[in-house]
């Protein structure tokens with residue numbers, strides 16, 4: 001099956017216009033068929049040894065969101081102390097989650113024992129199962145964008161809060177907590193870029209031919 005130029009353009013459009021969304025979530029629920037398509041796309045991610053270590057815990061109860069939001073507030077306050085001076089003040093001004101505003105939360109997990117102790121492709125690099133679940137996150141993120149759904153990844157929460165709130169067993173790793181919902185708009189550039197936190201690196205500085213090369217001073 002060949003991808004047509006129009007289809008290729010749609011893929012690139014989706015990739016380049018995907019954003020991490022923390023604000024402007026609309027409360028409208030996500031139709032079941034739309035959510036099923038997005039989750040099916042996530043489930044079709046690549047995985048080491050085809051172990052498919054992920055699960056998706058769907059969170060809609062206000063009480064659960066409230067608990068996770070409380071966890072965010074605590075971790076966020078701790079995080080602020082790690083920055084200094086103006087950077088700290090800038091950090092505190094950033095909006096870094098939409099836990100209660102988004103109609104849906106999705107916790108993506110990784111079952112590191114899913115297919116037994118020896119996994120094809122994991123023998124030299126055991127962390128490959130975790131990376132596989134991250135591939136599922138990215139598939140979900142892009143499929144959601146193609147459905148005009150915003151996704152925001154919230155990692156400023158200790159695992160224990162999410163584990164306790166969602167009753168996730170100790171044997172399962174927590175990979176991501178995602179806020180999902182329709183949004184007012186997708187911005188052209190990342191929030192952190194617009195806020196002056198960091199610029200996008202020049203793409204060419206990330207590409208090295210054959211050997212590692214230090215970035216040249218501009």
Ligand SMILES: Cc1cc2c(cc1C)N(C[C@H](O)[C@H](O)[C@H](O)COP(=O)(O)O)c1[nH]c(=O)[nH]c(=O)c1N2
Pocket residue numbers: 018019020021022095096097153154155156189190191192193
């Ligand atoms: C593993 C991981 C973890 C986080 C993020 C991303 C990833 C990949 N990002 C989103 C991040 O800030 C964002 O992707 C970049 O700023 C680039 O913006 P776009 O995603 O292109 O809009 C993120 N954003 C945020 O507001 N709160 C958070 O806790 C996190 N955590």
